[in-house]
Amino acid sequence: MRVAFTSTTGESIDLHFGQAGHFFVWEVGPDSAAPVGRIEALAVGDEEDRTTARASAIAGCAILYTQQIGGPAAAKLVSHRIHPMKTGEPVPVADAVARLQEVLRGHPPPWLRRLLVPVPST
Numbered sequence: 861m862r863v864a865f866t867s868t869t870g871e872s873i874d875l876h877f878g879q880a881g882h883f884f885v886w887e888v889g890p891d892s893a894a895p896v897g898r899i900e901a902l903a904v905g906d907e908e909d910r911t912t913a914r915a916s917a918i919a920g921c922a923i924l925y926t927q928q929i930g931g932p933a934a935a936k937l938v939s940h941r942i943h944p945m946k947t948g949e950p951v952p953v954a955d956a957v958a959r960l961q962e963v964l965r966g967h968p969p970p971w972l973r974r975l976l977v978p979v980p981s982t
Contacts, residue, residue: 861975862896863888863960864918864942865953866926870895874950877929878910883918886957890964893957915940922975925956943975 863886866875870884883899901910901917911933918924924937925945934944947956963972 861888861923862886862921863957864899864921864924865956866924867953870898870953872950872952873925873927873947873956875927877914877924877926877933877944880914880926883914883921883924884953885918885921886953888957888960888964890961893961911936915942918942923960925951925953927951941975943971 864883865873865886866877866880867884868874881901883901884895885897885899886893886895899917901914914933915936919940919942921942923943923945925947927947927950929937929944929946937944945956963969
């Protein structure tokens with residue numbers, strides 16, 4: 861699954877979602893994980909437009925790890941099938957990836973199992 865991180869350098873989850881001008885994306889599975897790139901998010905318009913642009917930029921990611929995120933922005937991500945995960949403080953990306961892999965190898969909670977199910981095409 862694809863996972864996005866708000867980070868200044870890609871090493872640590874250290875940005876508020878609203879401050880992110882780019883996202884670092886990883887492909888994470890139970891037994892392997894690797895960075896796949898950096899995605900730019902256009903910062904145009906008012907806050908609603910910027911939130912929509914950020915959510916659209918990381919479309920296809922199942923989870924976003926961020927240090928902080930407001931309620932309306934979190935709801936916007938959920939409407940795009942992206943689950944926001946707040947760390948509350950800086951956390952190394954490698955640590956977050958390792959913890960996610962542990963959960964994937966065990967018994968993922970229902971919210972995570974739902975994210976792993978492909979969306980039917982219409």
